[in-house]
Amino acid sequence: xxxxxxxxxxxxxxxxxxxxxxxxxxxxxxxxxxxxxxxxxxxxxxxxxxxxxxxxxxxxxxxxxxxxxxxxxxxxxxxxxxxxxxxxxxxxxxxxxxxxxxxxxxxxxxxxxxxxxxxxxxxxxxxxxxxxxxxxxxxxxxxxxxxxxxxxxxxxxxxxxxxxxxxxxxxxxxxxxxxxxxxxxxxxxxxxxxxxxxxxxxxxxxxxxxxxxxxxxxxxxxxxxxxxxxxxxxxxxxxxxxxxxxxxxxxxxxxxxxxxxxxxxxxxxxxxxxxxx
Amino acid sequence: xxxxxxxxxxxxxxxxxxxxxxxxxxxxxxxxxxxxxxxxxxxxxxxxxxxxxxxxxxxxxxxxxxxxxxxxxxxxxxxxxxxxxxxxxxxxxxxxxxxxxxxxxxxxxxxxxxxxxxxxxxxxxxxxxxxxxxxxxxxxxxxxxxxxxxxxxxxxxxxxxxxxxxxxxxxxxxxxxxxxxxxxxxxxxxxxxxxxxxxxxxxxxxxxxxxxxxxxxxxxxxxxxxxxxxxxxxxxxxxxxxxxxxxxxxxxxxxxxxxxxxxxxxxxxxxxxxxxxxxxxxxxxxxxx
Numbered sequence: 001x002x003x004x005x006x007x008x009x010x011x012x013x014x015x016x017x018x019x020x021x022x023x024x025x026x027x028x029x030x031x032x033x034x035x036x037x038x039x040x041x042x043x044x045x046x047x048x049x050x051x052x053x054x055x056x057x058x059x060x061x062x063x064x065x066x067x068x069x070x071x072x073x074x075x076x077x078x079x080x081x082x083x084x085x086x087x088x089x090x091x092x093x094x095x096x097x098x099x100x101x102x103x104x105x106x107x108x109x110x111x112x113x114x115x116x117x118x119x120x121x122x123x124x125x126x127x128x129x130x131x132x133x134x135x136x137x138x139x140x141x142x143x144x145x146x147x148x149x150x151x152x153x154x155x156x157x158x159x160x161x162x163x164x165x166x167x168x169x170x171x172x173x174x175x176x177x178x179x180x181x182x183x184x185x186x187x188x189x190x191x192x193x194x195x196x197x198x199x200x201x202x203x204x205x206x207x208x209x210x211x212x213x214x215x216x217x218x219x220x221x222x223x224x225x226x227x228x229x230x231x232x233x234x235x236x237x238x239x240x241x242x243x244x245x246x247x248x249x250x251x252x253x254x255x256x257x258x259x260x261x262x263x264x265x266x267x268x269x270x271x272x273x274x275x276x277x
Numbered sequence: 278x279x280x281x282x283x284x285x286x287x288x289x290x291x292x293x294x295x296x297x298x299x300x301x302x303x304x305x306x307x308x309x310x311x312x313x314x315x316x317x318x319x320x321x322x323x324x325x326x327x328x329x330x331x332x333x334x335x336x337x338x339x340x341x342x343x344x345x346x347x348x349x350x351x352x353x354x355x356x357x358x359x360x361x362x363x364x365x366x367x368x369x370x371x372x373x374x375x376x377x378x379x380x381x382x383x384x385x386x387x388x389x390x391x392x393x394x395x396x397x398x399x400x401x402x403x404x405x406x407x408x409x410x411x412x413x414x415x416x417x418x419x420x421x422x423x424x425x426x427x428x429x430x431x432x433x434x435x436x437x438x439x440x441x442x443x444x445x446x447x448x449x450x451x452x453x454x455x456x457x458x459x460x461x462x463x464x465x466x467x468x469x470x471x472x473x474x475x476x477x478x479x480x481x482x483x484x485x486x487x488x489x490x491x492x493x494x495x496x497x498x499x500x501x502x503x504x505x506x507x508x509x510x511x512x513x514x515x516x517x518x519x520x521x522x523x524x525x526x527x528x529x530x531x532x533x534x535x536x537x538x539x540x541x542x543x544x545x546x547x548x549x550x551x552x553x554x555x556x557x558x559x560x561x562x563x564x565x566x
Contacts, residue, residue, distance in 0.1 A: 054461075059392065088464065089464070090463060091462065091463035091465075095463060096459065098455055100455060103456060106478070108478055109477065117469075121464060172463065173464060
């Protein structure tokens, strides 16, 4: 399989501040149809890596190294690409879902209108066809009453619905790679499972590649084929999910796995014993 | 294939159904402003007397024939007040339009262009904001001669600096928002980004300052006319009426009081309207349908 995304010795620097880079020498590849998990504690540089891939780092943050995206018309080097070239690549090649759905949707635009733009731009739809496509897109992310949602402003729907809308927005341009940056962290636990399943099924149905960023090990274990473990801006360990979790080689990964296990062990015991073990 | 079924908790809509406030500000402001606008429009079609008609007798008090009395040349004051309303509305509209267009364009350029351009523009704006409106107006008058156009241009340009700065700040804040990043990732170019997300989100913050500038512009034009830098005679601006009535204020007080009252009413009306508009423009306070 060919690599859809290849990141090679990526560094993220804070301009004007001396010291170690925030992300240092990070390399990984995502193959066509592959689901890659990126895991690490807060501040480990996983979100910065995602932003660099999307080229959303603003001054004073600066990316170095190489990020190559395979597109229909040849590879694009994201770092240093012209804005125009990048606009063509975004959406149709990469889509993104962020942590806080309330913030990732325009508060002054009806949901339907927001969804209409990428559909219009990337699929060239107009008029009735566009309206139907908007409702289809909302139905596809399992939102009941798509007509009502399309007419609503973002503050008028619930958190889980918001994230489903954000996913619909990311999928609208039919990207080949979806970057999900902690897409379930801001949601209730009960809602999380639904959104995760949605991401999983959409990725499977469309044969998309996925970069799933999270600090939640069990979540990543459930969704990713391969895992990159990051800490302090560096890749600590990479490997097949199953293998990495059953036999972590690095000390940090071992700590992570052990911590998750410990939490899991607590769960059934707590309600029965009333806290005493 | 797994298909996730949304849980009940997730589907429950969070509808913050804010009570729709019938804004008293909007109503009172609308009425006050509406009256002035109506008078201004009427003055285009019908005036009680010719503005240069001096047959009314000098310094007459208000009567059935001359509703607002006459000035010291015997001209009808009500006619002059109506023309004054037209000039005031022209000044307000013209200068606010100039301030809005110039200010928003400069502000957006500063917010979206690189750091060097932003820094340069911001420093220029600091200077422009510190520059007194009346001084700028005098320069424009010295350049183009005293006319209503000069006054409008000067007042508009002076106002644009504040609008530009406000636009820059608000636009940068909007551009830093996650939804702009999300929109960017779906391939939205900068110009479309501005049209889709930045302008609609910047606009509500500009409405009130622009409306306030409308009031400010009317006062500024009155001041310019008062010192003889506004529209030249026989165009009766309220400011010039005040200046002309000043020497006879003890004999014929209505000639000084009426233009003053209209000025105050206009400004209060516009400001109330601005507050009312702000209440309405905020969609978080809007009901669902």
